[in-house]
Amino acid sequence: MLAFAILIVIIAACLAAPWYAQNISQSDPFASNLDGSITLAGQPVDIMQSADTGFGVTPIGPTWTQKYFLGADDQGRDVAARILFGGRNSLLIAAGATLICLTLAGLIGIVAGFSGGFVDSILARILDILWAFPVYLLAISLSAVLISRGLKLGPVTIDSDSLLIPIAIIGIVYVPYVARPIRGQVLSLARSDFVLAAVCLGVPRARILWKDILPNVITTLIVFAPLMMALNMLTEAALSFLSIGVQPPAASWGTIILDGEGLLYTRPAVAIAPGLAIMLTVVALNFLGDGVREAFDPRAKIRVQK
Amino acid sequence: MTAPILIAENLSKTFHAGRRFGPGGRQNIQALSNVSLKVYPGETLGLVGESGCGKSTLGRTLLKLYTPDAGKIIFQGQDITRMSERALRPLRANMQMVFQDPSASLNPRRRVGDLIAEPLRVHNYGAREKIQARLEELMHLVGLAPEHLSRFPHEFSGGQRQRIGLARAIALNPSLIIADEPVSALDVSIQAQIVNLMADLQEQLDLTYIFIAHDLAVIRQAAERVAVMYLGVIVEIGDTDTVMLTPAHHYTAALISAVPEPNPAARRARTILQGEPPSPANPPPGCRFHTRCPAAQGRCKTERPELRPYGENREVACHFPL
Secondary structure: OHHHHHHHHHHHHHHOHHHHHHHHOOOOOOOOOOOOEEEEOOEEEEOEEEOOOOOOEEEOOOOOOOOOOOOEOOOOOEHHHHHHHHHHHHHHHHHHHHHHHHHHHHHHHHHHHHHOHHHHHHHHHHHHHHHHOOHHHHHHHHHHHHHHHOEEEOOEEEOOOOOHHHHHHHHHHOHHHHHHHHHHHHHHHHOOHHHHHHHHOOOOHHHHHHHHHHHHHHHHHHHHHHHHHHHHHHHHHHHHHOOOOOOOOOOOHHHHHHHHHOOOOOOOHHHHHHHHHHHHHHHHHHHHHHHHHHHOOHHHHHHHHO | OOOOOEEEEEEEEEEEEOOOOOOOOOEEEEEEEEEEEEEOOOOEEEEEOOOOOOHHHHHHHHOOOOOOOEEEEEEOOEEOOOOOHHHHHHHHOOEEEEOOOHHHHOOOOOOHHHHHHHHHHHOOOOOHHHHHHHHHHHHHHOOOOHHHHHOOHHHOOHHHHHHHHHHHHHOOOOOEEEEEOOOOOOOHHHHHHHHHHHHHHHHHHOOEEEEEOOOHHHHHHHOOEEEEEEOOEEEEEEEHHHHHHOOOOHHHHHHHHOOOOOOOOOOOOOOOOOOOOOOOOOOOOOOOOOOOOOOOOHHHHHOOOOOEEOOOOEEEOOOOOO
């Protein structure tokens, strides 16, 4: 339950991002602010300070006050506000990709497992081919093409900076990882005694699928959801870090880590803070996954009552 | 005698295992080979044999849960062998199955009431109130309380679960129930309860049973006639008492002598079989039992014995019956 509470807090904080930017940090997290200054303890402080040694400038570090709570990045933008905005994109992409992944995987797994024979062989081979690609290589090549050109499929046009691109890519690359176990489960359910019993009772196939197989599969999918979301979140961060996920000026936790990379020695908070955000979210999602699995096991209710 | 409710003629069923180009090649496992059987209304026909002899396959094939490769199944005068599942559906109400493992044959995610109501809904039994009334009646028939309807299968003991399985099987008032080892997953004390319950239901509802078991004591209590199977064939079929007391097939004799004798003073000659049953993927030619039969002769190795009448109400597939 703690995991769930943490997630709620994270989601609420990310939803409150515009409010935070307007009322607390009072700066536009998407516009550079290289010449500005803020007042700290009665003293004006430049946001971009000249470096202690050598040339160049160093952004302001964590002030632990309203403005620039976590400091600024190399464009003089408020990192705390950017993390909240970035979290929206990270969560949205992870959730969207999870939705796409589970829907496709559930559909493919059920069709393959329940129809068997030729259809099953074809679908299983397609999944094998998709599986044979290293996930990141596939994602990188897909995004490299899609992000440079956008996508035009008949009436559907997706801009090259649309979030739909990373959502679709991340959703699709993980389909085999979910579809395989689902297919296996449907296969074993289709041969289980209770399905045999249903056949014997004269229950039509469609009704068996709907009443006996689907509820079991849906539970598996729901159990998969938080775990896949965690995985998708990591993948999104990795792709954005490689600048083939979310495109600037939009932010995600992955792009903020990338922004922080160059400041790692002087202002490590810029990279560490979104890293911690990712870690916290992923750990919470994984714990939530465990909790969901136990909650959906009808036999586990006895334990709860004790 | 009245007309049989179920006739099986020369049923064969082969399962395929392995891959054609895989290690060991494709194996054809002959689970049933030319099995013929008649079941009469109101009787209980026992089906015994060791594991892997094809008794469960026979039970499932008779219900068309498996499609036979050859042979005919005639149920209540209708040939159902080549019937489509759609055409068969109305007939399914008349033939039901009880499974060995009640926890596997009841969907763990559905409530008991939902599970038992499923056949009623599928066969358009009637409105919700009518179904509810029938559910309560069924629960009463199998010795459970109506308030159990809203529970999940895992909240019951094994014996109670088997009662739920029975309630579902009798929901549509079938004439034939094939019980596939209905008691072998249960405690001995519960076994008797279920066997007695099945006998009571048989009396009240005019049921015909095919009772599959590997426990001869259970068969003796439950069945009037018994068919003994070995490696996909029926080797002997007849009245339970006759077969049990004076077995005619050497395999039946060995099977019966393997049952422990509760009276230590009663000494008897025991037939002890050597070796394992041969693989059904590669059954021996001639009589399938000749590799282990104490009385096997040259003829047994080449010529397959057919089921032939032997005494009253009994058929034996042996060249040299006891």
